[in-house]
Amino acid sequence: MLRTLLIPLCCAILVGCGGVHKNRLVVGTKNFTEQAILGELLAQHLEAHTHWPVDRRFYLAGSYICHQAILAGRIDLYVEYTGTALGAILKQSPSNDPLQVYEHVKREYAQRFQLVVEEPLGFDNTFALVMRGPEARRLHVQTISQAARFAPQWRAGFGYEFMERLDGYQGLVRTYGLRFAAPPRIMDLGLLYRVLLEKEVDLVAGNSTDGLIAARDLAVLEDDQHYFPPYQAVPIVRQETITRYPEVGTALEQLAGKISDQDMRRMNYSVDGEHKDIQEVAREFLRSKHLD
Numbered sequence: 001m002l003r004t005l006l007i008p009l010c011c012a013i014l015v016g017c018g019g020v021h022k023n024r025l026v027v028g029t030k031n032f033t034e035q036a037i038l039g040e041l042l043a044q045h046l047e048a049h050t051h052w053p054v055d056r057r058f059y060l061a062g063s064y065i066c067h068q069a070i071l072a073g074r075i076d077l078y079v080e081y082t083g084t085a086l087g088a089i090l091k092q093s094p095s096n097d098p099l100q101v102y103e104h105v106k107r108e109y110a111q112r113f114q115l116v117v118e119e120p121l122g123f124d125n126t127f128a129l130v131m132r133g134p135e136a137r138r139l140h141v142q143t144i145s146q147a148a149r150f151a152p153q154w155r156a157g158f159g160y161e162f163m164e165r166l167d168g169y170q171g172l173v174r175t176y177g178l179r180f181a182a183p184p185r186i187m188d189l190g191l192l193y194r195v196l197l198e199k200e201v202d203l204v205a206g207n208s209t210d211g212l213i214a215a216r217d218l219a220v221l222e223d224d225q226h227y228f229p230p231y232q233a234v235p236i237v238r239q240e241t242i243t244r245y246p247e248v249g250t251a252l253e254q255l256a257g258k259i260s261d262q263d264m265r266r267m268n269y270s271v272d273g274e275h276k277d278i279q280e281v282a283r284e285f286l287r288s289k290h291l292d
Contacts, residue, residue, distance in 0.1 A: 025050070025241070025248065028066055028075035029058040032189050033278075034125065034209060037267050038079040040282040041255070042235065045291060049251040062161045063088045071113060076241040077248075081125055081231035085109065085117075087167035094167045094229035098124070101230055114239040118249070119256035120232040123264045127162070127228050128208040129221040132196065136219035143224040147203065148176050156184040157192055157201035167229055168205075175227045193218070209261060211269025233259070258289050 025046055029039035036058050043054040057075055060066050063084050069075045085105045086092050090112075095101050106117040129144055141147050162168040163186055172178065185201055192204040193212050206213070213220060235252050242249050267285060270276045286292045 024053045024055060025077070025245070026055045026057055026075045028060050028069055028078040030063065030066055030078070031059040031061050033211075033271050034207065034264065034268050035059075035079065036278050037264075037271060037282060038121070038233065040278050041259075041285065042077065042079070042252075044279075044282055044286060045255060046248065046251055048286075048292060049254070050245060050247045052245065070115065070236060070238060073238070073240075077235055077237040077252075079121070079233050080117075080236045081233055082120075083126070083167055083229035083231040084165075085234075085236075086229060088161065088165045091166065094171075094227075096226055096229060098230035098232060102232060102234070105234075109236065110239070116237045116239055116242050116249070118235040118237060118252045120234050121255055122233075122257040122259045123209060123261045124230055124232050125207050125209045125264065126223070126231045127167075128206050128210075128213075129203060129223075130193075130196065130206045130210075130213060130218050131203050131221065132199075133217035133219045135202070136221075141219075141221065143222040144172075144176050144178075144227075145224050147221055148178050151178050151180050151203070154180055154202035155182055155200070156180045157187055157195050157204045158184045159189045159192065159205065160186055162205045167227075172205075172227055175225050209264040209268060211265050211267070211272050214265075215269055215273045233264075254291060258291065259285075 027039050027043045029035035039056060039058050043056055046052065047054050060069055063080065066078050067089050070078060082101045082105050083094065086101055087094055090105070090108055102120065109115040109117050129147065139150060141150065158169055163184065169184065187195065192206055193216065195201050196204050197216060208220065212218070237248065237252070263285065267281050270281045271278055
């Protein structure tokens with residue numbers, strides 16, 4: 001009940017504080033490591049190539065709050081994922097065709113929200129069911145269908161958003177016939193791998209680009225029924241911002257296709273596994289791609 005009350009309150013605050021930013025840009029992010037890295041990448045690149053100062057409003061919570069923030073004018077842009085935009089924001093059924101999903105989201109965001117969906121950054125961060133590597137090898141589990149046989153003896157841990165989304169928990173359990181030993185434990189995304197490694201749960205829904213997966217010997221289960229839609233990372237920008245500062249669109253075009261799955265996984269691990277500073281990780285990446 002408390003969480004239900006907090007969401008409208010947050011939205012009211014976002015709308016109440018809205019407004020046009022004069023001679024500056026505001027980059028927002030959701031509340032996990034990858035988003036902070038992407039936000040910093042965009043901020044540094046825009047600072048270098050538009051010469052406008054950039055404010056950073058990171059860790060704004062999940063997709064819904066970021067969407068409300070950009071509609072209210074609290075932020076000018078943030079990075080979204082096409083499958084999330086389709087299911088969580090547009091409330092439409094998932095599709096497995098990456099180009100079709102991208103074109104549909106681009107069209108709907110322009111018509112409904114006056115938001116510009118820029119070209120994909122180059123990587124796809126799909127949901128991933130993850131378990132401890134040693135157990136996956138011992139049980140010979142490589143796919144979600146194989147995991148379904150053992151799920152009645154397992155405990156699961158999922159994020160709040162995953163439990164509520166059209167492309168999340170309900171559809172997943174229907175598609176694979178999953179049943180767990182107890183109702184899933186619902187928690188903040190930052191806790192998922194910790195509770196998995198501490199054996200408080202046996203299966204979590206993480207992200208395919210999470211840097212800790214390889215570093216902590218975790219196993220990603222193949223989505224053999226192709227349940228999850230594509231989640232291409234795309235910058236979302238207010239049309240008003242593009243109109244006022246056309247150089248923003250030009251700068252973002254330079255980032256299109258530049259970040260591979262491996263690049264994103266490496267940057268995530270640099271922050272989560274090696275505890276490097278996010279600003280420095282972003283700076284090193286831009287330099288490596290000759291985008292600084």
